[in-house]
Amino acid sequence: MPRDIPLSVLLGLSNPEGVDWGRIRALQFNGIQQHGLLKIIAAIVCGLLTLQWGIGQINMMFLGLWFSALAMLSIYSHLWSRKKLAWQRKTVDRAETRMVNFLSLVDGLIWGAGFLLFAFEADLMTVHSLWAMMICLMVGSAMIFSAIPLSSILFISALSAALSFGWFHVGSLDLAVASLAIAVLLISACLKTGRSFIERRVSEASLNEKSEVVSLLLKEFEDTGADWLWQTDTSRRITHVSPRFAHAIGQRPEEIEGKPFLQLVAGESWESGKFSTALHELADKLKRRDSFSNMLVPVQINGESRWWELSASPKLDDSGVFHGFRGVGSDITLQRESADKISQLARFDTLTRLPNRLQMTETLGKALETAEQWNGRCGFMMIDLDRFKAVNDTLGHPVGDRLLARVSDRLRSIMTDNELCCRLGGDEFAIVIKDARDVEYIEILAQKIIDTLSQIYEIDQHPLYIGASIGTALGPRDGRTVEMLMRSADLALYRSKDQGGGVYHHYQPKLHVQAEERRVMEIALRKALENDELLLNYQPVVSADTGSVVAFEALLRWNSPKFGNVSPVKFIPIAEDARLIIPIGEWVLRTACEEAMNWPSTVKVAVNVSADQLTEPDFLETVVSALQDSGLPPHRLEIEVTESIFMREGAGAAQMLDEIIALGINLSLDDFGTGYSSLGYLRKTRFTTIKVDRSFVQGAAKNVPESLAIIRAVVAMADSLGMATTAEGAETQEEVQMIQKLGCTKIQGYYFGRPMVTEDARKLFSTFDAETLEYSRKSA
Incomplete structure (x- = not known):
C-alpha cells in the first residue's frame, strides 16, 4: 500500500501504474458499508417530510413523481451496492466507482429538483424549512460518506447549485450566497476527512499485513526452523x-x-x-x-x-x-x-597440498612486518622448473601432475620451521624465508633445492630428468611490500632462465633498470612499424665454387629515434614476448619478397621465421599472399627456421613446414648443431639447406678437431639427403679456403659482404662479373 495517495486517485479519476489502486477504492467502499442502511432510511424520512410539507402547496402529480424517483433511486442504490460492489472484496475497479458517483450525482439532482419545486410554488416559511433540512443532508453526506469524496462532492455540488438558484429566484441573494459558501466549506471538509480516513485505513491495512507476515514467519520458524x-x-x-x-x-x-x-x-x-x-x-x-x-x-x-x-x-x-x-x-x-573445508581449499593447492598463493602472500606480508619492526631481513624465492613442459607435451598432463606432486614432496622435505613452501601455479613454486639475516644460508638452501629437484624421477616406469631455476630477493632491502619483493625475485628468476636454467641468482637493482628499459622499449617497438622505423638489410650468400651471389638473407634492423640503432639480439626477444613478432614478421616477409623482384631471377631471398609465426593458423595464407602481391616465384623464397621450433611446437611445426615445402618454397635449418639437434626431424622434414654455425667455422679454421669433424659430418649427411650446406661467419680467406676443402655448398660472412641497405645490394650486381673473377683468382 502506498504512503501518499494522489488526489486524482482519492477522487477515483486516475489509476497510475505500479500500485494496486483497486485496494484503495475497496477501503473507501468498505468505509461507507456500515452507513448504507442509514442512508436509505434518512432519504425516505426526509422525503416523507418533504412530501408532507408540499401537500396543499405543490402539484401532487409532480410531488408524487419526485418522491417516487427519490424512493426508487435510494432502493436501487442500496440493492446495487449489496449485489455489485461486494463490500468485502480486496479490490474494486474504476467502473464501479463511476457508478457510485453517478448515483450520488442523480441523488443530488433529485433533491435539488425538489427544492426548486418548493421555491417556485410554496410559501417562504416552507422553503426555509426545506432549505434547512437539505443543508443537514449536505452536512451528513460530507461527514458520513466522505470515505468516497467525489461521491459526496457531486451530491453537495448538485444540491447546492439548486439551492442557490432557488433562493436567487425567490429573491434572497444572501441565502443563495450562503448556500454556495456552505457547499465550499463542506467540500473542503469532505476532502480532508476523506484523505484522513484513507490514510488511517492504509496504516491499519499495512499493520495487519505485517502482523500476518510475522505470524506466518513465527509459525514457519516453530514448524520447520533449525533455530x-x-x-x-x-x-x-x-x-x-x-x-x-x-x-x-x-x-x-x-x-x-x-x-x-x-x-x-x-x-x-x-x-x-x-x-x-x-x-x-x-x-x-x-x-x-x-x-x-x-x-x-x-x-x-x-x-x-x-x-x-x-x-x-x-x-x-x-x-x-x-x-x-x-x-x-x-x-x-x-x-x-x-567453512573450514572451504578455507582449507582456499589456502592450499589441491594437487600438491602445499600452501597456495593466498597463504604465501599473507605469510610474506607478516615476515616483512616482522623484519621492519626488528630491523631484520626476510627472504623470498621464486622457483621455476626446467624442461617440465617437455614432460607434459610428450607424456601428458596426468604424468606431469604426478611429477609436480613428487616435486612438492621433495621441497617439503627440505623445509624447516623457518621456511614456508608454496605452489603459485603451473610449474612455479615459491619459498618464504621468515628469518634471512644469513645470506649464505639462502645460497645453501637454493643450491640444495636445485640439486634435490634435479635428481631422477621414476613415474609410471618413465625415468624423468628436470631441473630448477631460482631467483631470490631479501626484504625489506629489495622490496618493502609483498608485490615489490615478488617482482624483485621474479626478475632474478628471469635472469636465471636467461642463462639456461639450473642456477640461482640474487636480485640486483640493475635487473629492475633492465626490466624498466625493456618495458619502455616494448612501448616504443609497438609504434615502430607504423612510424617506419624498421628496415631490412641484406647479407649476400655466395656459391662456394664460383663466388657468385646466389641469395640474400634479409636481416631486420630498428632505427629508433629514442634508442638509436637497436641490436636485433635486444629487440627481437622483446617482440616475441609481446607477440609483436607476428605483424613485424609479416612486414619483413612482404618487404623482402618485393625487394627480391629487383634482383636477377637466379637470386633467392632468405627470411627468418620464428616459432610464434609458425603457430599462427593463417601463416601459410600470409606467405601465399606475400608471393602473389610481389609476383615472386615460390622457388626464390627461402624460409629459415631454427631447431628450437621442434622442441617448442612438436608435430605442429613439422606439419606447417611440410605445407610450406609443398608450395615449392625452399626451407633452411639455421644454427644446426648448437641446440637440441635431432636427426629425426631431418628425416621427416625435407630441408633445402642446412646452415653450419659460425662457431664451427672459426674452430675449423684453427684446426680444432671437434669442429672439423662436425662440419665433415654435417656435409656428408646433407649430401646423402640431397641438401645443400651454408657455412656462416666466414671472415678471412683462410676460413673460406677451409670451407671449400670441407665441401660446403654456399658461404655467408663478412668476407663477402656485411649486411647492406637496399641500394647497396642492388649495386652489387653491377660489379657481379668482376667480383666473380677476383674470387676465382683468389680461390685458385
Missing part, C-alpha cells in the same frame, strides 16, 4: 525451556530448567574452569547485560564438540528493570566444518 529460543532469569539460569532447545542440549526440559546457561554450553570445562575465548566473551556479555548477535561459541554437548551461533538481548520492563535474557540459537556445526 531455537532460549531465556534466562536475572541469575542467568535457564527458564521456559523450549522443546527444540532441550533437543539441542540433549536433555529433557525438566532437567534443563533452572540450570546456569554457561554450565550447559561449557560441558566438561565447567568443572575445570578452562573456558575458550568465545565462552569468556559470552560470560562477559551476560554479566554486563549487553546485547550480542551471531556470536560463534564452541560448546560441549554430551562430550561432543559442537558450534553454536547465539544472539540475545536483555529483557527490560516498562520501568527499565532487568529480568534476564531472551535470545535465539542454532547449531552450525555442519556449516562450520564446511
Whole structure:
C-alpha cells in the first residue's frame, strides 16, 4: 500500500501504474458499508417530510413523481451496492466507482429538483424549512460518506447549485450566497476527512499485513526452523525451556530448567574452569547485560564438540528493570566444518597440498612486518622448473601432475620451521624465508633445492630428468611490500632462465633498470612499424665454387629515434614476448619478397621465421599472399627456421613446414648443431639447406678437431639427403679456403659482404662479373 495517495486517485479519476489502486477504492467502499442502511432510511424520512410539507402547496402529480424517483433511486442504490460492489472484496475497479458517483450525482439532482419545486410554488416559511433540512443532508453526506469524496462532492455540488438558484429566484441573494459558501466549506471538509480516513485505513491495512507476515514467519520458524529460543532469569539460569532447545542440549526440559546457561554450553570445562575465548566473551556479555548477535561459541554437548551461533538481548520492563535474557540459537556445526573445508581449499593447492598463493602472500606480508619492526631481513624465492613442459607435451598432463606432486614432496622435505613452501601455479613454486639475516644460508638452501629437484624421477616406469631455476630477493632491502619483493625475485628468476636454467641468482637493482628499459622499449617497438622505423638489410650468400651471389638473407634492423640503432639480439626477444613478432614478421616477409623482384631471377631471398609465426593458423595464407602481391616465384623464397621450433611446437611445426615445402618454397635449418639437434626431424622434414654455425667455422679454421669433424659430418649427411650446406661467419680467406676443402655448398660472412641497405645490394650486381673473377683468382 502506498504512503501518499494522489488526489486524482482519492477522487477515483486516475489509476497510475505500479500500485494496486483497486485496494484503495475497496477501503473507501468498505468505509461507507456500515452507513448504507442509514442512508436509505434518512432519504425516505426526509422525503416523507418533504412530501408532507408540499401537500396543499405543490402539484401532487409532480410531488408524487419526485418522491417516487427519490424512493426508487435510494432502493436501487442500496440493492446495487449489496449485489455489485461486494463490500468485502480486496479490490474494486474504476467502473464501479463511476457508478457510485453517478448515483450520488442523480441523488443530488433529485433533491435539488425538489427544492426548486418548493421555491417556485410554496410559501417562504416552507422553503426555509426545506432549505434547512437539505443543508443537514449536505452536512451528513460530507461527514458520513466522505470515505468516497467525489461521491459526496457531486451530491453537495448538485444540491447546492439548486439551492442557490432557488433562493436567487425567490429573491434572497444572501441565502443563495450562503448556500454556495456552505457547499465550499463542506467540500473542503469532505476532502480532508476523506484523505484522513484513507490514510488511517492504509496504516491499519499495512499493520495487519505485517502482523500476518510475522505470524506466518513465527509459525514457519516453530514448524520447520533449525533455530531455537532460549531465556534466562536475572541469575542467568535457564527458564521456559523450549522443546527444540532441550533437543539441542540433549536433555529433557525438566532437567534443563533452572540450570546456569554457561554450565550447559561449557560441558566438561565447567568443572575445570578452562573456558575458550568465545565462552569468556559470552560470560562477559551476560554479566554486563549487553546485547550480542551471531556470536560463534564452541560448546560441549554430551562430550561432543559442537558450534553454536547465539544472539540475545536483555529483557527490560516498562520501568527499565532487568529480568534476564531472551535470545535465539542454532547449531552450525555442519556449516562450520564446511567453512573450514572451504578455507582449507582456499589456502592450499589441491594437487600438491602445499600452501597456495593466498597463504604465501599473507605469510610474506607478516615476515616483512616482522623484519621492519626488528630491523631484520626476510627472504623470498621464486622457483621455476626446467624442461617440465617437455614432460607434459610428450607424456601428458596426468604424468606431469604426478611429477609436480613428487616435486612438492621433495621441497617439503627440505623445509624447516623457518621456511614456508608454496605452489603459485603451473610449474612455479615459491619459498618464504621468515628469518634471512644469513645470506649464505639462502645460497645453501637454493643450491640444495636445485640439486634435490634435479635428481631422477621414476613415474609410471618413465625415468624423468628436470631441473630448477631460482631467483631470490631479501626484504625489506629489495622490496618493502609483498608485490615489490615478488617482482624483485621474479626478475632474478628471469635472469636465471636467461642463462639456461639450473642456477640461482640474487636480485640486483640493475635487473629492475633492465626490466624498466625493456618495458619502455616494448612501448616504443609497438609504434615502430607504423612510424617506419624498421628496415631490412641484406647479407649476400655466395656459391662456394664460383663466388657468385646466389641469395640474400634479409636481416631486420630498428632505427629508433629514442634508442638509436637497436641490436636485433635486444629487440627481437622483446617482440616475441609481446607477440609483436607476428605483424613485424609479416612486414619483413612482404618487404623482402618485393625487394627480391629487383634482383636477377637466379637470386633467392632468405627470411627468418620464428616459432610464434609458425603457430599462427593463417601463416601459410600470409606467405601465399606475400608471393602473389610481389609476383615472386615460390622457388626464390627461402624460409629459415631454427631447431628450437621442434622442441617448442612438436608435430605442429613439422606439419606447417611440410605445407610450406609443398608450395615449392625452399626451407633452411639455421644454427644446426648448437641446440637440441635431432636427426629425426631431418628425416621427416625435407630441408633445402642446412646452415653450419659460425662457431664451427672459426674452430675449423684453427684446426680444432671437434669442429672439423662436425662440419665433415654435417656435409656428408646433407649430401646423402640431397641438401645443400651454408657455412656462416666466414671472415678471412683462410676460413673460406677451409670451407671449400670441407665441401660446403654456399658461404655467408663478412668476407663477402656485411649486411647492406637496399641500394647497396642492388649495386652489387653491377660489379657481379668482376667480383666473380677476383674470387676465382683468389680461390685458385
